[in-house]
Amino acid sequence: MHHYLTFNDIHFNYPHAEEALRGVSFTLQHGEHVAIAGANGAGKSTLLMLCNGLLMPTSGWVDVGGVRLTEQSLQTIRQQVGLIFQDADNQLFMPTVEEDIAFGPSLMHLTDEEVATRTSQAMHEVGIEHLRGREPHTLSGGEKRRTAIATVLAMTPSLLLLDEPTTGLDPRSRRQLIELLRGFRHTMLIATHDMDMIADLCPRTILLNEGVVAADAPTEKIFDDASLLERCGLERPLSWQAMKF
Amino acid sequence: MHMSDALISPSVAAGAGVVAVSLIAVAIEVCTRKASTLNPTRREYLFPLMGVLGAFVFAAQMINFTIPGTGSSGHIVGGILLAAILGPWAAFLTLSSVLIIQALIFADGGILALGCNIVNMAAMSCLVAYPIFFRTLVCPNASAARISAASIIASVIALVLGAAALSAETALSGVAALPMRQFLVYMVVIHLVIGVGEGIATAAVLAIVRHYRPDILFENNLSDTKPTVAHRAARVISLFAIAALIIGASFSWVASSKPDGLEWSIEKVAESPTLANPDTNYHRIAAQMQEQTALMPDYDTSLAGILGSGAIILGVFVIAYIFRYQPRR
């Protein structure tokens, strides 16, 4: 089977700091929805940023869609990979929602019509057409999150990376977001410690603990092992805690 | 200090505007060119950093601190601070955009006066004081004391130069009948004190940034290259020369005991009603320019005229009030 994303023995450390990732390896197939679970500081965000070249590994290599991640292949890879950050305010930097979504496509050397089509399409996929001319600071948390997703979808990526997508959302927005993500057919890698969302969305989970892969297995198996979860600073999802005792 | 539209004449505004526009054009060119020579990671961050730091400066200028020694409070301009992070040209561009935005939001800075304000505040601090009086004095491993000293010197020079420029612009405009010499001295002295305050404040903030994010400061400056030893020596010599020139010039002018010929004759003819302004040179030129743009023979205002205008305006106001647009609730 053709792998989509491969991490091969990745080591990474920030300058003048300890290693954040110490030998991480895994592969993702096309269309898989995988969760990266771990406590704060486990290295989840670092891992995501290595996927599109915002950070370069200190040793090991990364393959995205068959392309090796290097300084030269950065732009090609970034057109295939969409990263949605934790803080939506940092991704919505244009005066209006529409311009934000159009930002990515307009850097892809497309014609004006193509940019407009992609923008409308992305807004439609995410359900924010009514927010077209709004300014980002007037949006609610859930709307900002969905708009941030739209800004990335407009570039029609094959791999979606999401960093803690449900943080700070009220229950309704959270539910809307989960339903939205459920419908996506992209390959998805979600870094989170929202265990209930993982139960809902991701058949496979990679447990990250202090920069090392503690487990890489079907989600159910991982949720069964309560002591493992605890060692990694996590808990069983509440829905599981009620069901299985 | 901000130059206001009330005190400026269009000709001075235009002149300063031309200077400001050219400097901005150069800054854009320099930033674009330098950005393309940076390594990819740095290049990506220059523009967004400029934008967010512009917002920071806007906010920081509204937080006052008590100036030690005096009882009053003040706020920083932030030119030296910005330049230490972004480099002179990027900082100049950022500060200029902040000035433009302030003029639009607060509407008290003056639109025509923007050219003056950009020159007085952004250009003097980022393009003159910073490269000559800060960058040359500070090396990557400079001690805290050194940075403080450099901050104070650079801030004082920046503000004093700005104050001098402001005085020149006010005098050249010929609107306010201030005696240029007295005004200049007054402004320079005030801004000397303010400059010390700004220098101390800048140094304090730089110390904090240096502690937590040393990578972002002048040693790894986003748009600067490290000056070579010879380069630096030349700059240090030139800085002393310039400092000496400025100090010398102002002292000789202020302390001059021989009034120039015109003033001497004015003193002799005390209380002459035809005297418009002590520094008649500037005022005469400005008045001449204004007269040449008037198409009707100059007759000044009369009482009837003022009352008549008042009546017209009142009438306009009433009509406008009656027909005003009322937004529906």
Added chain:
Amino acid sequence: MSRRLYEALYLIDATEHTARLKTPLAQIDARAKLVVLLTFLLTMLSLPAERLSNLMLFAIYPITMAAAAGIGYGQVLRRSLIIIPFVALIALPNIFYQREPMLEVYGVVITRGWITLLAITLRGILAVQGVVVVIASTGLYGTCRAMQRLGVPHILASQIYLTLRYIRLMVEQALHLQQAVESRLFSRKTLPLTLWARLTGRLLLLSIGRGEAVGRAMASRGFVGQMPQLPYRHTKRWRRRDSTYLVVWCSTLLLLRVLHFAEMIF
């Protein structure tokens, strides 16, 4: 202490709010409004300061503009009064240096200095009013777009957009930090320098972090250092009413500048 910050937030919000109302003035193309504003400033400020009666007539512009923008003139007037202290202070010496008499009112002689002092103050007030009304009916972003269409370079305009976008966030953040400090200070005086430095330093570090985060977001979407030229799609096209507005006001202002209406009539 935090008054200035609150004021800034209020002004930003109020400006964007009034700009979105469907007032007659808001419908006019922003470029026309900007050109007329510039004409207003140029004509009014080129008047010699002695011509007080002529100057007063320029109030027509802000008064009618305010009515067309659905903004109470009282508000506009109030905002413009703020600059009086600064301007009057610098213009005050006029009284001493311009002593020749100009008017006589019931036996009281008014010197040229007083006239020019009044005139300078009036100039300042009217200038502020003009800007307030135009910005209020156009909005900050609208004004920047108009400036860009009038020729301001793309890089400077995008720089201004970006700064505008984050000003609100930054001011709010500054407010939070300041309130946290204030709640621990017992007096209501301004911050001592050490505290100020810590507050501002923290704000700066947060800004740098945010700047880098925005940079990462931009880079993830393909940004390599140059802002893209986004297609203008929903901007209004120039209509006949914009030309009418432009021509009518520019000629009115020029006439006001060149002719002494009040003197001629009365």
